[in-house]
Amino acid sequence: MNGQLRSYGWPLQGGRYLVPAGSIINTETGTDAWSRLVVALGITAPPVNMQPFDQATWDLMRQEFPAYRIFTVPGADGIVRT
Numbered sequence: 001m002n003g004q005l006r007s008y009g010w011p012l013q014g015g016r017y018l019v020p021a022g023s024i025i026n027t028e029t030g031t032d033a034w035s036r037l038v039v040a041l042g043i044t045a046p047p048v049n050m051q052p053f054d055q056a057t058w059d060l061m062r063q064e065f066p067a068y069r070i071f072t073v074p075g076a077d078g079i080v081r082t
Contacts, residue, residue, distance in 0.1 A: 001027045003050040
């Protein structure tokens with residue numbers, strides 16, 4: 001999972017933790033505290049307000065959400081939208 005939270009935060013564990021809007025989550029590298037927390041909690045699906053940075057994250061999001069709800073930058077991010 002690799003992307004940036006947009007307009008609002010991401011509550012985890014029923015609101016016990018709140019990842020702030022604007023945070024970049026990259027569970028592959030896990031270089032920041034929020035990404036490490038997402039991995040530690042075993043979360044595998046990104047929230048609808050995440051802007052995906054790669055095809056794998058887009059594909060994960062499409063399993064949960066319709067394409068029109070996912071924020072992307074067509075023609076600039078290299079993601080193939082299906």
